[in-house]
Amino acid sequence: MSEIIYDKNNNAHEVTDFNDDVEGARQGMWLFLFTELMLFGGIFITYAVYFFDFTDDFVQASKNMNLWLGGLNTVILLISAGCLAMSVVFMKANKVLESKRFLLATIALAIAFIVVKYFEWSAEFHHGIWPDSPTLRGMSDGANMYFGLYFTLTGLHGLHIILGIVAMFWVLGKVNNGEINAKKFIVLENFALYWDYVHLVWVFVVPLFYMIGLSTGGAH
Amino acid sequence: MDTKEFTEKDFQEQIIMYGKILALLLFLTGVTFLQPLFISQGLEGTLFLQLVLASIKGFLIVAYYMHLKTASDVIKGTVYFTVFILGVLFVIMGIDSNMDDSVLDMFQAVTASH
Amino acid sequence: MGHHVDETASFYKATHTVFGHHESKFLQWIFTVDHKRIGILYGIVMMIFFVVALGTAGLMRYELMAPGADFFTPAGFNQAFSLHGIIMIFLFIVPGIPAIFGNIIMPLMIGAKDVSFPRLNLLTWWLFLAGASIALYSALSGTGFADTGWTFYAPYSIKTDTNVVLILFAAFLLGMASIFTGLNFVVTIHRLRAPGMGFFKMPLFVWGIYSTAWIQVLATPVVGITLLLAIFERVFGIGIFDPTKGGDPILLQHLFWIYSHPAVYLMILPAFGVISEIVTTFSRREVFGYHAIALSSASIAGIGYLVWGHHLFSSGMSETAKIIFSFLTFFVAIPTGIKFYDWIATMYKGSIVMEAPMLLTVLTIITFAIGGITGVTLAAIGFDNQVHDTYYVVAHFHYVMLGGVVFMLFAGMFYWFPKVTGKMYNKLSANISIWAVFIGINFLWMPMFFAGYLGMPRRYFDYLPEFQIYHQIAGIGAVLVIGSLLMMLWNFIRSAKNGEECGENPWNGTTLEWHLPSPPPLGNFAKTPYVDFRPYEFEKGEPKVKDVYQDTKKETK
Structure with missing residues (x-):
């Protein structure tokens, strides 16, 4: 029950209750995403600076990327974001079972993303490419920067996916015990915002790390 | 508070909307990966096309999946503000990488001519 | 929960905790979700670290009393100034006023019952404690505390x-x-203002906290990623800042200052907010230029975001960027100047009451002006090249940080101490310590302007004999500053126990916190007030709006 107070003219005013403030929770989540945007923004600025310094090296290094695995992960993440959006819509419509199924599908796809990522990194390690590896140190300065940024960015992104998976199990628990329901679904909705943000970062990782190697330039 | 009732009609509309966006994003992802095959471009062209595609996808995600379109003005305003700040950081770092010592050269050219 | 908590009891007597009910007083404190208790918890931890960093500074001054090695080894001296800098910046000044007064006072000022996310609030204190403990542990274990300075410049830091x-x-x-x-x-100020309180009816301290909070949200992540990259650099050797692998060490400086310059505004804006409160209350006059002060806070936050490059004038940056940064840096002095004139105009023809908070504030306006104006000289590229990395910069920085932020933190402590504890501090002791610290700061850092101009570099543990006189005068100042700051702390500790009872509004303040009992009840306002008045309304030197709390209390069942 929110508190109602009256001004001198006896007009009623509702006092926002901090325990039950959906708009506040939404704003809080967006602010958190801004900090995330600035965090990843820092890496993207670093990328921009080194891309400018070592353009040809970056294009060359990008040719080492496995486009099939990268593409697969892009599609996986895209569908997972779609599933989570569906989960929210079904929850709003009080179709809890369907909502839960879509949430479980999102978890499965997130785990699939990590597995693909594992194979992708393993392949690179297999080629002797990891930070500070002898092979990498033998390559150009630009390749060192490219892979330094690649491992940092995809590593941090992967960490966000893993934290997301943990959080999804927590959300699932809340759905199960009824704390998230058709009337109160802000936690689920906020988590979907986080997941979309993680997806958004990936959308920009793809062109900058995977696709530049396919250009006809930079081969000289 | 979301006091509005979420009706069956809203439900159907939203399912269709999310479905459409998902299809559109999948299509754009296809274009992203196939672009070098269809329109073979130099680095600048590729980077430009790719970033345009990524930005369109980003816009769709933020506007629909993150439902910024229906969010409150406070949230909208702060999103624009944050993107603006990040943009400014890029511009300033870009100036530093790009311009080198052109102003110094200009001064030196002026002083040398006297 | 189930356990009944009396919302009208003093917040020292009753509290909400994050889980369950605890018999132990200690557990009730460290698991509390009450914003007032969390503010006090922050204050206690911060003051402990403040004394440690103060002691380190004292030892460095002792070392510098005479040329040659007296007390520290050269490496030990490097660790000492790093410890002093890191503790003072990351553990004291940056969290300082927002974490203490932002927590305790801001929700009271806007008529809220708590912050928007009380449990998150408690989590921040635990994160703070974890960070502080790790910093302490690093000093006592293995190879000892970092010797990089608080700026962690590569390649030395890697x-x-x-x-x-x-x-x-x-x-x-x-x-x-x-x-x-x-x-x-940010969310609290957006969502939990009492009905009727528009943005331009908020007290100016809340404006300061609001601008600060935005910088915290948008700038801190940039330093977060910089620190992470530096960690990855050391642990995995990713090479981003390592020139032997093609990395650019200057980039670390850029990323570091993208945060750390806004961070100095993050430190000073809440202090400006405290000045606005104190000047208005003790001048018994409505503040001059309310909108100008409020919006200048926001514009300082905005412009302050774009001036980081002036730390890199001698690091190797393009001339074009230098000129842009220099211009923007000059520009940031304008909103700061606007504030100063507004405060002075507020005092003009006011009936000024020189209690300790006001005395310290007036003296701060002097010391901050010295620090601020010398800061403007540093924005000039040519002059900066002469004095870069010298004692001139050290003196400028300490005039604005100690003579601005820390002074205002202590002024805020004097100002709100009666509200938070219900007791009055010892006024004689307060006045003596305030004058002593003001004299001390000028003895300590004024000579450094000259020494720096003549070429005394900062962070050196030794110096040429001709600089000895400056260091000795500074040494006298150091004794005064350290002594008087400890005297203030002792005053607070002792008065919290046996100070006189002060009543709800000893200063005749007008903002909402002064309408509450001292100390405030757990639930703050039993009934939320309707705010149809401006924050600083005085009539013939008396607050115009009286006893909002009594009114709101009567109407509750």
Whole structure:
């Protein structure tokens, strides 16, 4: 029950209750995403600076990327974001079972993303490419920067996916015990915002790390 | 508070909307990966096309999946503000990488001519 | 929960905790979600670290009393100034006023019952404590505290064998605490203002906290990623800042200052907010230029975001960027100047009451002006090249940080001490310590302007004999400053126990916190007030709006 107070003219005013403030929770989540945007923004600025310094090296290094695995992960993440959006819509419509199924599908796809990522990194390690590896140190300065940024960015992104998976199990628990329901679904909705943000970062990782190697330039 | 009732009609509309966006994003992802095959471009062209595609996808995600379109003005305003700040950081770092010592050269050219 | 908590009891007597009910008083404190208790918890931890960093500074001054090695080894001196800088910046000044007064006072000022996310608020304190503990642990273990200075410049920070990774991680955690505090405050100010209180009816301290919170949210992550990259550099050798692999060490400076310059505004804006409160209350006059002060806070936050490059004038940056940064840096002095004139105009023809908070504030206006104007000289590229990395910069920085932020933190302590504890501090002791610290700061840092101009570099443990006189005068000042700051702390500790009872509004303040009992009840306002008045309404030197709390109390059942 929110508190109602009256001004001198006896007009009623509702006092926002901090325990039950959906708009506040939404704003809080967006602010958190801004900090995330600035965090990843820092890496993207670093990328921009080194891309400018070592353009040809970056294009060359990008040719080492496995486009099939990268593409697969892009599609996986895209569908997972779609599933989570569906989960929210079904929850709003009080179709809890369907909502839960879509949430479980999102978890499965997130785990699939990590597995693909594992194979992708393993392949690179297999080629002797990891930070500070002898092979990498033998390559150009630009390749060192490219892979330094690649491992940092995809590593941090992967960490966000893993934290997301943990959080999804927590959300699932809340759905199960009824704390998230058709009337109160802000936690689920906020988590979907986080997941979309993680997806958004990936959308920009793809062109900058995977696709530049396919250009006809930079081969000289 | 979301006091509005979420009706069956809203439900159907939203399912269709999310479905459409998902299809559109999948299509754009296809274009992203196939672009070098269809329109073979130099680095600048590729980077430009790719970033345009990524930005369109980003816009769709933020506007629909993150439902910024229906969010409150406070949230909208702060999103624009944050993107603006990040943009400014890029511009300033870009100036530093790009311009080198052109102003110094200009001064030196002026002083040398006297 | 189930356990009944009396919302009208003093917040020292009753509290809400994050889980369950605890019999132990200690557990009730460390698991509390009450914003007032969390503010006090922050204050206690901060003051302990403040004394440690103060002591380190004292030892460095002792070392510098005479040329040659007296007390520290050269490496030990490097660790000492790093410890002093890191503790003072990351553990004291950055969280300082927002974490203490932002927590305790801001929700009271806007008529809220708590912050928007009380449990997140408690989490920030735990993150803060974890960061502080790791910093302490790094000093006592292995190869000892980092010797990089608080700026962690590469490539030295990636080569030195001291405990740099630990301290980087500690700073990362402290950054997270700062981000979540800022996030909490922005949402609180957006959502929980009492009905009727529009943005331009908020007290100016709330405006200061609001601008600060935005910087915390948007700038701190940039230093977060910088610290992470530096950690990855040391642990995995990713090479981003390592020139032997093609990396650019200057980039670390850019990323570091993208945060750390806004961070100095993050430190000073809440202090400006405290000045606005104190000047208005003790001049018994409505503040001059309310909108100008409020919006200048916001514009300082905005412009302050774009001036980081002036730290890199001699690091190797393009001339074009230097000129842009220099111009923007000059520009930021304008909103600051506007504030100063507004405060002075507020005092003009006011009936000024020189209680301790006001005395310290007036003296701060002097010391901050000295620090601020010498800061403007540093924005000039040519002059900066002469005095870069000298005692001139050290003196400028300490005039604005000690003579601005720390002074105002202590002024705020004097001002709100009666509200938070219900007791009055010892007024004689307060006045003596305030004058002593003001004289001390001028003895300590005024000579450094001259020494720096003549070429005394900062961070050196030794110097040429001709600089000895400056160091000796500074030494006298150091004794005064340290002594008087400890005297203030002792005053607070002793008065909290046996000070006189002060009543709800000893200063005739007008903002909402002065309408509450001292100390405030757990639930703050039993009934939320309707705010149809401006924050500073005086009539013939008396607050115009009286006893909002009594009114709101009567109407509750």
